[in-house]
Amino acid sequence: MPKLQLINVVKRFGNQTVVSGVRVDVAEGQMLVLLGPSGCGKTTTLRLVAGLLHPDDGSILLDGRAVAGPGWGLPPERRNLAMVFQSYAVWPHKTVYDNVAYGLQLRRVGRAETRRRVQQALERVHMADLGPRYPSELSGGQQQRVALARAIVVEPSLLLLDEPLSNLDANLREQMRVELKALQRDLGLTSIYVTHDQAEAMVLADHLVVMRAGSIEQEGTPEETYLRPKSRFIASFLGVTNLVEGHVTHLDRSMGCLEAPGLGPVWAYVQDDLRSRIVAGDKACISVRPMELKLSHLPCSGDAINQFEGRVVQKAFLGELVEYAVQVREFRWRVQSHSSQRFVPGESVWVSFPHRSATIVSDA
Amino acid sequence: MTTQESSKPSGRAWATSERDGPQVVTRWLTVPGMLWGLSTGILVLLVTLPIYHLVVASFKTPGGLSLSNYTQILYVRRFQEAILNTVVLGLVCASFGTLIGALLAWLVSRTNVPLRGFIRVCVMGTFVVPAFVNALSWVLLAGPNAGLLNRLWMFMTRSGKGFMNIYSMEGLAIVSVATVYPLAFIFMYNAFEMMDSEMEEAARVLGASGARTLLTITLPLARPALIAGFILMFLETIILYGAPAVIGIPANIYVITTALWTLFEYPPEIGLAAALSLPLLLITATLLWLQQQLIAQRSFATVQGKGGRWQRTDLGRWKWVAASVACLVIVVTFILPNAVLIAASVLKQAYRGISLPNLGLNHYQYVLFEYTAGIPSVRNSVVTSTAAATFAVIIATVVAFIAERNIARFGSVLVFLAMAPLVIPAMVFAVGLVAAYSTGPLPLYGTLWILVLAYLTKNLPLAFMNCKASLSTVHVELESAARILGASPLRVLKDITGPLIKNGLLAGWILVFAHSLKDLGASVLLYTSKTTVISTAIMDVFYSQNWGAVAAMSVILLGINAAVVMVGYRILGGNILTGGRGV
Numbered sequence: 001m002p003k004l005q006l007i008n009v010v011k012r013f014g015n016q017t018v019v020s021g022v023r024v025d026v027a028e029g030q031m032l033v034l035l036g037p038s039g040c041g042k043t044t045t046l047r048l049v050a051g052l053l054h055p056d057d058g059s060i061l062l063d064g065r066a067v068a069g070p071g072w073g074l075p076p077e078r079r080n081l082a083m084v085f086q087s088y089a090v091w092p093h094k095t096v097y098d099n100v101a102y103g104l105q106l107r108r109v110g111r112a113e114t115r116r117r118v119q120q121a122l123e124r125v126h127m128a129d130l131g132p133r134y135p136s137e138l139s140g141g142q143q144q145r146v147a148l149a150r151a152i153v154v155e156p157s158l159l160l161l162d163e164p165l166s167n168l169d170a171n172l173r174e175q176m177r178v179e180l181k182a183l184q185r186d187l188g189l190t191s192i193y194v195t196h197d198q199a200e201a202m203v204l205a206d207h208l209v210v211m212r213a214g215s216i217e218q219e220g221t222p223e224e225t226y227l228r229p230k231s232r233f234i235a236s237f238l239g240v241t242n243l244v245e246g247h248v249t250h251l252d253r254s255m256g257c258l259e260a261p262g263l264g265p266v267w268a269y270v271q272d273d274l275r276s277r278i279v280a281g282d283k284a285c286i287s288v289r290p291m292e293l294k295l296s297h298l299p300c301s302g303d304a305i306n307q308f309e310g311r312v313v314q315k316a317f318l319g320e321l322v323e324y325a326v327q328v329r330e331f332r333w334r335v336q337s338h339s340s341q342r343f344v345p346g347e348s349v350w351v352s353f354p355h356r357s358a359t360i361v362s363d364a
Numbered sequence: 365m366t367t368q369e370s371s372k373p374s375g376r377a378w379a380t381s382e383r384d385g386p387q388v389v390t391r392w393l394t395v396p397g398m399l400w401g402l403s404t405g406i407l408v409l410l411v412t413l414p415i416y417h418l419v420v421a422s423f424k425t426p427g428g429l430s431l432s433n434y435t436q437i438l439y440v441r442r443f444q445e446a447i448l449n450t451v452v453l454g455l456v457c458a459s460f461g462t463l464i465g466a467l468l469a470w471l472v473s474r475t476n477v478p479l480r481g482f483i484r485v486c487v488m489g490t491f492v493v494p495a496f497v498n499a500l501s502w503v504l505l506a507g508p509n510a511g512l513l514n515r516l517w518m519f520m521t522r523s524g525k526g527f528m529n530i531y532s533m534e535g536l537a538i539v540s541v542a543t544v545y546p547l548a549f550i551f552m553y554n555a556f557e558m559m560d561s562e563m564e565e566a567a568r569v570l571g572a573s574g575a576r577t578l579l580t581i582t583l584p585l586a587r588p589a590l591i592a593g594f595i596l597m598f599l600e601t602i603i604l605y606g607a608p609a610v611i612g613i614p615a616n617i618y619v620i621t622t623a624l625w626t627l628f629e630y631p632p633e634i635g636l637a638a639a640l641s642l643p644l645l646l647i648t649a650t651l652l653w654l655q656q657q658l659i660a661q662r663s664f665a666t667v668q669g670k671g672g673r674w675q676r677t678d679l680g681r682w683k684w685v686a687a688s689v690a691c692l693v694i695v696v697t698f699i700l701p702n703a704v705l706i707a708a709s710v711l712k713q714a715y716r717g718i719s720l721p722n723l724g725l726n727h728y729q730y731v732l733f734e735y736t737a738g739i740p741s742v743r744n745s746v747v748t749s750t751a752a753a754t755f756a757v758i759i760a761t762v763v764a765f766i767a768e769r770n771i772a773r774f775g776s777v778l779v780f781l782a783m784a785p786l787v788i789p790a791m792v793f794a795v796g797l798v799a800a801y802s803t804g805p806l807p808l809y810g811t812l813w814i815l816v817l818a819y820l821t822k823n824l825p826l827a828f829m830n831c832k833a834s835l836s837t838v839h840v841e842l843e844s845a846a847r848i849l850g851a852s853p854l855r856v857l858k859d860i861t862g863p864l865i866k867n868g869l870l871a872g873w874i875l876v877f878a879h880s881l882k883d884l885g886a887s888v889l890l891y892t893s894k895t896t897v898i899s900t901a902i903m904d905v906f907y908s909q910n911w912g913a914v915a916a917m918s919v920i921l922l923g924i925n926a927a928v929v930m931v932g933y934r935i936l937g938g939n940i941l942t943g944g945r946g947v
Contacts, residue, residue: 051847052848076847076848078850082849083845085845089839091846102849106850
């Protein structure tokens with residue numbers, strides 16, 4: 001049985017529907033990441049799970065028991081959850097120790113046991129020595145660690161994280177990302193993590209759910225979602241990509257062909273559910289990640305069906321990678337290749353990629 | 365899957381964030397719903413009922429409803445004079461008050477004038493002194509023959525007459541200006557603080573002189589604030605009661621507020637008083653609205669810019685001249701009057717000057733142990749002010765909570781009712797209270813309750829603004845975090861929200877207490893011999909010309925007020941002095 005189930009959950013504010021029929025399961029011990037641009041309903045979904053809001057329709061099941069349904073819900077204090085907020089929400093009038101101990105006091109845990117568990121939680125977040133400090137004496141990163149310790153110390157049945165790292169600076173964010181993932185995995189905490197940062201989502205998610213305009217656009221593992229996007233929106237939201245627009249000319253069991261104006265035919269993988277929805281002549285797109293493209297001085301002889309001759313027009317050194325812009329007739333490809341391979345602007349090159357590296361996506 | 369039937373009607377999550385839009389209570393039989401109902405009921409009783417009775421009373425005549433009260437007000441000569449005097453006094457004080465306030469504010473906030481801190485603290489200090497006490501001190505200073513300054517003048521010039529008579533229109537204007545200009549100072553100070561000096565620097569870089577920059581950049585930028593300050597000064601002056609009562613009445617110069625008071629002499633003429641009050645209410649409401657419009661204007665937005673980064677204008681050789689002018693204002697309006705007052709309270713014989721054998725506490729002994737109204741008035745003042753402050757903070761907290769946390773529909777109605785007393789002059793409100801509570805189901809007139817109602821309602825906006833401000837600093841997520849960890853709403857209030865807004869509430873309490881203690885205008889219409897308070901007792905000894913007792917009681921009043929404000933200052937810092945108006 002899934003730890004948490006959201007069944008066709010709907011939430012409206014006035015006459016605006018913010019969450020429209022979200023259906024998702026979270027398995028025990030899993031970290032589910034809700035990813036989407038701002039205003040897509042991901043935070044509202046999280047607050048519905050928390051019990052800070054109640055759904056207008058649908059139901060929410062925790063451990064198989066309904067905790068919310070149309071127009072009602074258990075209050076948050078009766079759901080045994082913990083939540084980490086974007087604003088840290090560390091109580092400024094309590095010491096670090098008292099912040100972490102508060103949830104245990106509410107659960108009437110004994111004094112010695114409280115002391116032991118608080119200390120353990122603080123050690124987990126590397127804050128063991130800072131118990132007597134007040135939040136105003138801590139940095140943002142330290143405050144977020146306190147918030148995390150406060151959440152894990154109560155051993156919640158579900159940990160909710162609302163963009164917890166977005167107020168930290170870039171370096172700290174990346175470090176905390178890794179720590180957070182390790183902590184969640186070690187403790188086996190079932191978690192829901194809300195973010196608008198796709199890189200963060202990739203690192204953290206066991207299961208990635210991309211939301212758009214109140215509903216789920218695509219879900220799956222980060223790899224699947226990244227490499228096999230279903231829509232143009234997902235393809236571009238999850239990172240840099242080459243999007244070729246055109247009309248479908250041919251559909252096979254796992255392969256399709258698009259006629260792109262100003263470029264010619266392009267072959268790509270087509271997913272089952274998309275194949276059932278489109279027919280030859282429809283508008284569609286092909287998404288190819290810059291890393292999947294190969295540059296060479298001579299045409300390839302291998303399995304790469306897609307080959308185009310063009311000219312290098314720009315080169316940008318990114319460290320391990322070099323990014324090239326290659327003009328092929330009216331289309332400009334973005335290609336990333338390892339620094340060992342050298343091309344110079346103005347040079348004539350071949351761009352090639354096998355059909356499996358590219359995916360046909362819906363035009364929306 | 366079975367749903368838990370028992371949990372269905374559970375209370376709504378009241379801790380929501382603005383990001384998610386308002387979470388509205390739709391059912392009334394909930395805790396927030398009942399709180400809303402209760403606070404609306406109380407506010408209607410407090411604010412709407414007296415105003416309703418005021419309007420009804422103004423039309424009531426022995427022969428039924430008519431406009432005759434209004435026609436009397438318009439055609440009786442002494443009311444005509446009072447209205448004219450009010451307008452003249454208002455315009456004069458607004459002009460000079462704005463001028464002095466703006467000048468001091470500019471010096472202190474934007475120039476390198478010496479003694480800036482001292483000047484600021486002294487101007488702030490005037491807020492502790494009730495307006496009528498200030499006027500009493502001025503009589504001690506500039507009374508026709510006995511006034512200290514006049515005697516000094518007679519001694520030095522050997523003339524038989526003093527150089528100024530405080531009992532005149534000029535005297536009234538001077539004392540009124542001295543009473544109201546600190547408000548203009550605060551208002552302009554805030555405006556200047558917000559102004560980015562880069563605008564002035566830009567002018568200097570382009571070659572403008574200091575004076576030219578002041579005239580072409582600073583003043584035009586500050587113009588909306590100056591006009592708004594002028595309106596504020598005018599408003600404060602026309603509702604002033606202390607100076608007109610102490611100085612105007614002996615000189616036979618009446619303004620609207622003192623004319624109102626005369627209508628309460630036996631037999632009281634509530635109808636006329638109401639008819640005289642309503643136009644005053646309309647004027648203050650309109651002017652305050654106008655003032656708000658001015659502040660909200662786009663041009664003012666420049667003044668309200670980012671602030672913070674600025675450099676002081678160097679006054680060069682002129683800085684000592686400027687400091688002297690500022691200090692003269694301070695000495696004349698703050699130091700001298702209060703010094704004279706304190707001196708008069710400890711001198712056995714006022715005319716014999718300061719010498720050791722002439723010093724004594726006999727006036728204090730008199731007001732505390734011999735004067736029958738002495739101790740009771742102090743007790744009544746403390747009791748009513750404490751009650752008013754406590755109730756005001758409780759009501760303000762509930763309303764602020766509902767408004768700030770969106771926990772009930774129509775929160776804005778509550779906010780409107782809580783802020784409405786801002787435009788109602790205290791005396792006008794007192795007339796309404798008399799009309800509402802002298803007869804009928806709640807005959808509160810003659811009890812301390814009516815004083816509590818007046819103080820509480822008049823100062824509710826102050827308490828509300830304070831509570832709202834301190835509540836808005838508590839991020840909703842601080843509360844949500846506790847809810848999710850297992851705390852019930854009441855537990856959150858006790859463990860999280862309560863401790864975090866405690867200081868803000870205390871500040872609100874102190875403000876309401878201090879303002880209640882200072883009040884004379886409302887008290888003078890509402891007190892009876894059994895419910896006299898310090899301010900009305902001081903006026904009683906003033907009418908019997910017992911100056912030692914006047915001084916001693918005034919010092920006691922100042923002492924209580926200053927002590928409470930000091931406690932607040934220790935806890936909260938400078939804002940407490942200005943009545944939450946900033947600086």
